[in-house]
Amino acid sequence: MADLNKLLTPLFLNEKEIRRIIELMFFSYRDFTSGPDQILEKMNFGRAHHRVIYFVGKQNNLTIKELLSILKITKQSLSRVLNQLVQEKYVILSIGEDKRTKKLSLSKKGIDLEKKLSEIQISNIHSVVKKFNESDINGFKKILFSMIEEKNQIIFNEINYRK
Amino acid sequence: MADLNKLLTPLFLNEKEIRRIIELMFFSYRDFTSGPDQILEKMNFGRAHHRVIYFVGKQNNLTIKELLSILKITKQSLSRVLNQLVQEKYVILSIGEDKRTKKLSLSKKGIDLEKKLSEIQISNIHSVVKKFNESDINGFKKILFSMIEEKNQIIFNEINYRK
DNA sequence: TTATTTAGGTCAGCCATATTGACTTAATTA
């Protein structure tokens, strides 16, 4: 029936409704990041630090190159943020098997900060999704995923389904 | 049945699944903004210019105060961007009935740029949502809305359902 | 009518995050 619906009303979202989605993205993303942003500010860190800590925490022994490919920023941009995190001992560097590479991991201090920051977002999202049924949540996840460009969907899948 | 589901599995999204949502937000938002960002860059404008043009285009005769309450930035931050847009004749200022206020509107040039920028996002979103059924889309919209903080939900509703 | 509040503007300085370009070192691979 979904397909029938699409055939019958191929434009069942008119421009006005799509503009509402644009605004939903803007408003929801801003509030999605505001919790961690407030904590980071007090520590003289920014959102870029959170991203590094998040992805290093997610995958231990990430290399710089892999991190850059996830974040899609230049190594010069990353280096400022990463150097701070290493100096202040949130992130630990070690040398990889390929001795040109470096492996990134979180210290205890780093893990604690990662938890503190992500817990805000996790609990926010949890308290949202618990109000909805699985069908709504699946629609939400499927559409967000579909909004990611194909080449980045591949990266998304790699970081989530690596062995 | 949705309620029963919730009662039976109050945590049917575990932490790992919620972290996937965090990443979906990060990846999708980045790609959501990348199209307009590229055009703006060539014009020596940024995302902040787009936001101003977007919301002025949405609601003609918006005042500075109203715009600030939507964007939630300081007037000093807005003024740099807005002055450029006025100087380069994308945005037109006029005096309101209350002579302390100013009304913002887009010139022809501004409307053209707004269209050019928003069309990218509109067509991206359109090509995404057409792949899904209304139930998925409704889940997507409901959950995004629910991720907005209450006080900002009110603002969102005001800009969308004003008479 | 005077005092206060409101809408808007401006100057100056600061910080975070991104960019480009040029160049270096060390290790791996062809």
Add this chain to the structure above:
DNA sequence: TAATTAAGTCAATATGGCTGACCTAAATAA
């Protein structure tokens, strides 16, 4: 041995936020 790769660094630039201090003019309250 030559070329490529991973990482690091220096310098300059742009954008987009912020704070604090201060100003004007108009509207509103005392």
